[in-house]
Amino acid sequence: MKIVIIGGSGHIGTFLVPRLVRAGHEVVSISRGQSARYADDPAWEQVRQVVVDREREDASGTFGGTVAALGADVVVDLVCFTLESATALVRALRGGTGHLLHCGSIWRHGPSAKLPIAEDAGTPPLGEYGIEKARIAAMLKQETASGGLVTTSLHPGHIVGPGWHPIGPLGNVDPGVWTTLSGGGTLPVPGSGAESMHHVHADDVAQAFELAIEQRDAAAGEDFTVTAPTALTVRGYADIGAAWFGQTANLETVTWEQFRSGTSEEHAESSWGHLHRSHAFTIAKARDRLGYSPAYEPEAAVLESLRRLIADGRLETARPLAV
Structure with a gap:
């Protein structure tokens, strides 16, 4: 055709x-x-x-x-x-x-x-x-x-894919989130940490x-x-991401007002948009009617993206990837 x-x-x-x-x-x-x-x-x-x-x-x-x-x-x-x-x-x-x-x-x-x-x-x-x-x-x-x-x-x-920044654990593309997780620093998390995103x-x-x-x-x-077969929660995503650098995620619960005061308006609005929706979907219809079979779990897709960003010098982390 x-x-x-x-x-x-x-x-x-x-x-x-x-x-x-x-x-x-x-x-x-x-x-x-x-x-x-x-x-x-x-x-x-x-x-x-x-x-x-x-x-x-x-x-x-x-x-x-x-x-x-x-x-x-x-x-x-x-x-x-x-x-x-x-x-x-x-x-x-x-x-x-x-x-x-x-x-x-x-x-x-x-x-x-x-x-x-x-x-x-x-x-x-x-x-x-x-x-x-x-x-x-x-x-x-x-x-x-x-x-x-x-x-x-x-x-x-x-x-998500190689060549651009993925939506990160806080629901935005702030590269500082990865710097904090890779260095074992404390990451301020608005909300409960149970909010979900579906990559x-x-x-x-x-x-x-x-x-x-x-x-x-x-x-x-x-x-x-x-979507991917599964969704990630804020807390789970941060834990997985920190482990890629041989670290444990240190998360501090903060109010949305505190979070907004510590980041840019753009990153804060993106975080609110993703976390307030807290989405997780079923792909049963696409699977059953079309035979859709995603090859990537969400964390695998994000890791591939991070590898490319780091290799291209577009993302600086406190420690190198350990995986």
Whole structure:
């Protein structure tokens, strides 16, 4: 098939594009051309690269037509964040493209109330990002149910992979957290420490997209949560992370006010966003209907990321990894 990937050079596309090339598909990658992919692969030599500024074309109302003109059998949209943008793309592809797959987010669900969270459960989303992702998923489901374009939405957890900082034990990307854990220092933890986060390796997300493409009938009109098999609590994640450096985690419970006063506003807001939601999901639907089988437990995915960051000189730790 001819497959167009919107955002092909990003986290998921870095792994998805080579997968699809190796499966024998003709792949076109659309991106702004402003960033390099996170890992090299010879498969990219067979990929057609198209440079498009989506934000600009969405504003002018031309982006959907640009994508439709490529004549794809399948379109994978990895970088859509508003209902308006998603709706415009659906209208442009309706009747001409066989399958549209959208990358959503577990943040379409609000704070946890009952665990694990299934696709049709959960509380209402918080914040513009989560609200828009929930609206997009509902629109796509209705589009297919009404006989329109065949669509599928996949909703990854906190994406982890080599080349970028993972969401850490405090729910942010503050490198100082790893400095503290690796040096045996005291890490201030807001809340109870029992809050959970659900990561996923980018290649496992790519696996799920590939499976949904291959099994169009099983995926048509459906939404799937795509995460690692298990989730990590703050306390458990910190314990595991400290052990990688031969240390024991020393955690100090603090109030959110105390925590905010000791870090940046950006890191504090990220921590609140992740820990307040305290997410843990079931992947039963993706496993049963698509055969999704993630290769990475969350801690293995994070460790792989840390190894690359340290090797590239992008993360300084008090002690070297002991694993």
